[in-house]
Amino acid sequence: MNHFSILRYALLSGIITINVTLVSAQSFITEGKWRGVFHQPNGTDVPFNFEVHGKSAAAAKIYLLNGEERFETGQPVQKADSLFIPFDQFDTELAFKAGDKQLSGFFRKKDHTGRTIPVDATFGQLYRFDEKGEKPAGDISGKYDFTFKSENGKEDKAVGLFNQKGNKLYATFMRVTGDSRFLEGVVTGNQFFLSAFIGGGVAYHTGTFDNTGQLTGKNFTGVKNPEAALPDPYALTYLKEGYKTFDFSLPGVDGEKVSLKDDKYKNKVVIVTIGGTWCPNCMDEAGFMAPWYKKNKNRGVEVIGVQFERKADPAYVKNAMENFKKRFGIEYTEVFGGLADKKAVAESFPALNTFLSFPTILFIDKKGNVDKIYTGFTGPATGQYYTTFIKEFNGEVDKLLGQPAS
Structure with missing residues (x-):
């Protein structure tokens, strides 16, 4: 092969390599289940799970997995090696640098105001929290009277509904304003961990329990009570005296x-x-x-x-x-x-x-x-x-x- 032929071969090889790289960079992420992790400013890592269906951004459907719920995101958008997963109802998005089986980026508002939360995701990790710890020290299934306390000392009452299956834990907190929807996590030893994510914010709860039926966390206590209840939702809001009708x-x-x-x-x-x-x-x-x-x-x-x-x-x-x-x-x-x-x-x-x-x-x-x-x-x-x-x-x-x- 002469020098011209070698150069021509090298150039062609380079062109072919460049084209393959571009196609690879623009290919869509792998179909199937993924595990993501939010890296909170306080050092806490909060996991979530999602599932991808489709072989292109235009045709894909992505579902956030929380307990028995599959919550569909907005339509993903891909630009070169960047992948954006929008949550239209919350004006937020996940902005990733996309690899085939690894994503890294940020959770942020669409208009880029406010703080961002670093996040990465890995394909094929089916667990949520690490399940390699101790066996559960007990079963914390049941109904609880919860008191949450804010940093300024204000108390917020809730009813906790916990359902434990082996080391898997599913829960929600009911308040007069509504419930916290589907929380999912694990029990390891006398500790429990719960998280949820549907695009509006990152929910995370962790605490310990003892043999008296009390759950304790940084900002809450929960006492098991089969009779735990909230005020009657039909008695909280009513018409003022003198009104019978409602109009607008x-x-x-x-x-x-x-x-x-x-x-x-x-x-x-x-x-x-x-x-x-x-x-x-x-x-x-x-x-x-x-x-x-x-x-x-x-x-x-x-x-x-x-x-x-x-x-x-x-x-x-x-x-x-x-x-x-x-x-x-x-x-x-x-x-x-x-x-x-x-x-x-x-x-x-x-x-x-x-x-x-x-x-x-x-x-x-x-x-x-x-x-x-x-x-x-x-x-x-x-x-x-x-x-x-x-x-x-x-x-x-x-x-x-x-x-x-x-």
């Missing part, structure tokens, strides 16, 4: 005003939900309400979702509400209530004695009178409490539908 005139995504006095709602049972597209418990509520409405809309019942958002910019609001509608298949009317501030909500609806939680659900009879108000939401993670809510919800609607319009 608020714009839909296209600006048209909607009022309970519109002909569409006359002589019908109306369910009004006050929430926000950014709110995890509101997502659970919409996950119930959307299919329920499809099944029951021909019975003389209507639903209005009043959304309070983090920004009042019309383009932002329209995008957020339309994404929410698409995600849950919502066919009932949605309107924009204003900024997501509980005090502002209470001022917007002066008939209410207070406003404690996104979501809050109002049941309105055919005459336009408010019959009941449900504060918060007990979602699928609460098991029997969710089942009870559905039963009570259907019972209340059936009762109102059976009443005369006048």
Whole structure:
């Protein structure tokens, strides 16, 4: 081979090598299960799990795995060797430098404001927390009275629902405002570890337990109590004295005003939900309400979702509400209530004695009178409490539908 041939061969080889490198860099990440780890500023590593389906970013579906839940992310976007996994309802994203079986990057807001959290992920790691520790010192399944204490000393009461299977642990915390959704972790020795992630923030709880039935953590104590209970959710929010009805005139995504006095709602049972597209418990509520409405809309019942958002910019609001509608298949009317501030909500609806939680659900009879108000939401993670809510919800609607319009 002469020098020209050698040079020509080398150049061709280089071109071929470059092309292969570019194709490899732009190939999508491996399908299957991944384990990610958030590296918190305080030195704590918090794990989460996700699953990838699809061989390209445009066709892929990615699911966050927490307990029995598979929570779909937004559509991933790939640019060269960068992979962005958006969480549209929270205005956040995972921004990775992508390798075939290894990712590294940050969890951050889409607009790049605020702090970022370093995160990496590895393909094929099926565990969540390291399970190579001691065998569990006991079974901490059960119901607990929890007291959480903030740095300023403020106490927050909750009911903890724990379900242990071997060294696997599943839990949720119920508060008057709603539940903490699906937490997953392990028990090793007399320690327990729990985490959850769906894109809004990183949830992490760890503590110890003793043989007296008490759980102890840095900012909480939990005492086992089979009778642990929260205040009646139907007794927390109600109409002020002198009020019987509830009304508003608020714009839909296209600006048209909607009022309970519109002909569409006359002589019908109306369910009004006050929430926000950014709110995890509101997502659970919409996950119930959307299919329920499809099944029951021909019975003389209507639903209005009043959304309070983090920004009042019309383009932002329209995008957020339309994404929410698409995600849950919502066919009932949605309107924009204003900024997501509980005090502002209470001022917007002066008939209410207070406003404690996104979501809050109002049941309105055919005459336009408010019959009941449900504060918060007990979602699928609460098991029997969710089942009870559905039963009570259907019972209340059936009762109102059976009443005369006048």
